[in-house]
Amino acid sequence: MGQAIAFYVIAACILGFAVLVVSTKDTVHSVLFLVLDFLFVAALYVLLGAQFLAVIQVLVYAGGIVVLYLFVVMLVNLKRPPEAHQDPHRRTKLGFGLAAAVLVELGAIAAYGYTAPASATLSAASAPMPVAGNTEQVGWLLYTQYLVPFEIASMLLLVAMIGAIILAKREL
Amino acid sequence: MVDQLVIPLLKIVIVLNATLVGVTYMVLLERKVIAWAQSRLGPMRVGPYGILQPIADAVKLMIKEDITPVRADRWVFTAAPIISMVPALIVYAVIPFGPTVHLFGRPVNLYITDINVGLLYIVSVASVGVYGIILAGYASNSKYPLLASLRASAQLISYEVAVTLTLVSVILVAGTLSMKGIVDAQYNQNVWYAFIQPIAFVIFFIGGLAETNRAPFDLPEAEQELTGGFHTEYSGMRFALFFLAEYANMIVVSSVATTLFLGGWLPPFPHVSALRFLYYIPSWAWFLLKSFVFLYIFIWVRATLPRYRYDQLMRLGWKVLIPLAIANLVLTGIVKIALM
Numbered sequence: 001m002g003q004a005i006a007f008y009v010i011a012a013c014i015l016g017f018a019v020l021v022v023s024t025k026d027t028v029h030s031v032l033f034l035v036l037d038f039l040f041v042a043a044l045y046v047l048l049g050a051q052f053l054a055v056i057q058v059l060v061y062a063g064g065i066v067v068l069y070l071f072v073v074m075l076v077n078l079k080r081p082p083e084a085h086q087d088p089h090r091r092t093k094l095g096f097g098l099a100a101a102v103l104v105e106l107g108a109i110a111a112y113g114y115t116a117p118a119s120a121t122l123s124a125a126s127a128p129m130p131v132a133g134n135t136e137q138v139g140w141l142l143y144t145q146y147l148v149p150f151e152i153a154s155m156l157l158l159v160a161m162i163g164a165i166i167l168a169k170r171e172l
Numbered sequence: 173m174v175d176q177l178v179i180p181l182l183k184i185v186i187v188l189n190a191t192l193v194g195v196t197y198m199v200l201l202e203r204k205v206i207a208w209a210q211s212r213l214g215p216m217r218v219g220p221y222g223i224l225q226p227i228a229d230a231v232k233l234m235i236k237e238d239i240t241p242v243r244a245d246r247w248v249f250t251a252a253p254i255i256s257m258v259p260a261l262i263v264y265a266v267i268p269f270g271p272t273v274h275l276f277g278r279p280v281n282l283y284i285t286d287i288n289v290g291l292l293y294i295v296s297v298a299s300v301g302v303y304g305i306i307l308a309g310y311a312s313n314s315k316y317p318l319l320a321s322l323r324a325s326a327q328l329i330s331y332e333v334a335v336t337l338t339l340v341s342v343i344l345v346a347g348t349l350s351m352k353g354i355v356d357a358q359y360n361q362n363v364w365y366a367f368i369q370p371i372a373f374v375i376f377f378i379g380g381l382a383e384t385n386r387a388p389f390d391l392p393e394a395e396q397e398l399t400g401g402f403h404t405e406y407s408g409m410r411f412a413l414f415f416l417a418e419y420a421n422m423i424v425v426s427s428v429a430t431t432l433f434l435g436g437w438l439p440p441f442p443h444v445s446a447l448r449f450l451y452y453i454p455s456w457a458w459f460l461l462k463s464f465v466f467l468y469i470f471i472w473v474r475a476t477l478p479r480y481r482y483d484q485l486m487r488l489g490w491k492v493l494i495p496l497a498i499a500n501l502v503l504t505g506i507v508k509i510a511l512m
Contacts, residue, residue: 055292063299
């Protein structure tokens with residue numbers, strides 16, 4: 001009961017702040033709402049018993065990436081509102097398309113959840129895990145079952161880093 | 173009921189009040205120590221040897237006019253001091269001041285909570301604290317605070333990397349992320365981690381100086397260049413909040429350094445039976461004593477060293493501390509595997 005109330009309050013806050021992020025005129029305020037949004041997502045992780053993910057969420061997203069966003073927003077002065085484009089409806093078609101795609105995806109997830117709920121969750125849970133504790137479990141899964149995606153993601157970050165250095169420093 | 177609600181609340185109240193009193197007296201201690209370093213007396217008027225000076229300061233700050241500049245971003249301007257202060261205080265939730273003791277026939281843990289990701293919690297909360305400084309500079313809508321806040325955030329982000337890497341090598345040695353677990357590991361391995369991780373210890377302390385904007389890394393508050401720093405436009409109690417947050421962060425860094433590197437609440441040589449009598453000094457007193465040593469060094473450094481130049485600061489962070497921290501981490505991993 002208490003958990004359900006907490007979940008709905010947190011979920012409402014996440015959605016509310018997400019709307020504020022895209023609807024606020026002032027860019028800095030928008031970034032701040034994004035931080036609040038990430039903090040509530042972290043709260044959701046705590047509610048699910050994934051403290052490690054919650055802490056990493058705050059550390060990486062709220063404390064790291066958004067700080068850099070804020071840097072960029074502060075340095076490129078966006079005080080004046082953007083000029084209106086000639087065709088105000090140019091994004092509407094794209095928006096409807098994306099919304100439809102998300103809706104289909106959500107429907108597919110819901111349908112899958114109804115048809116095969118027990119087997120899917122059971123097979124994931126029944127895998128024997130030789131370690132106890134949240135952090136150890138995440139580490140274990142990352143370095144065994146999800147090793148290839150993990151390494152690919154780290155390669156991607158490395159490429160991004162090298163790209164940023166090359167873009168910023170033209171003569172090395 | 174009592175265990176679930178009353179005792180944790182009491183502990184929170186005690187820790188918060190102790191922190192705030194400690195913070196105000198840190199200010200006095202700093203003024204006194206710097207005065208002694210410069211052959212002065214320091215504050216002497218309010219109370220014997222000036223010991224009531226913090227109270228006079230607090231009253232002064234509270235009755236001062238609270239100004240919001242006309243061109244400031246009002247909401248963010250108000251929120252910034254709060255955003256600086258809150259992370260500095262909630263970190264104390266996971267700092268262990270002592271083990272479980274028996275008080276009035278009831279076991280009481282001398283820490284508010286012991287979560288299994290305690291150290292990461294501290295790092296992540298501290299990383300949120302940087303918003304207070306950035307937003308203060310931005311919301312003031314004034315050029316010097318903006319410059320100072322850009323300096324501060326660049327500095328914090330750079331040194332955070334080195335500090336977090338040293339923490340990883342400590343975690344490797346201890347095998348746990350829980351603050352209490354790290355002290356227990358030092359008890360079981362019979363050594364303070366300052367001795368088996370000396371490089372991490374030094375990097376952590378230097379990084380701590382930089383992350384709390386203390387001398388010699390106090391560029392965000394360089395009065396000569398910035399007419400004050402990121403809090404130039406603040407006055408009264410809101411200015412005081414920034415000030416208190418800085419000192420609260422100093423206490424946090426000292427407590428974390430004590431816990432990770434100096435054995436937390438443990439007396440020196442906890443296994444030597446000839447030194448059993450050291451256990452008569454309560455555990456929290458050892459903790460406070462060790463933290464006090466760090467706080468004193470913080471002040472001592474400020475009285476001794478001149479300020480770094482900005483490019484020197486960045487060079488030290490990125491070209492010396494981070495490579496050293498990575499090398500230390502790799503070495504720790506190799507030694508750990510070799511010993512297994």
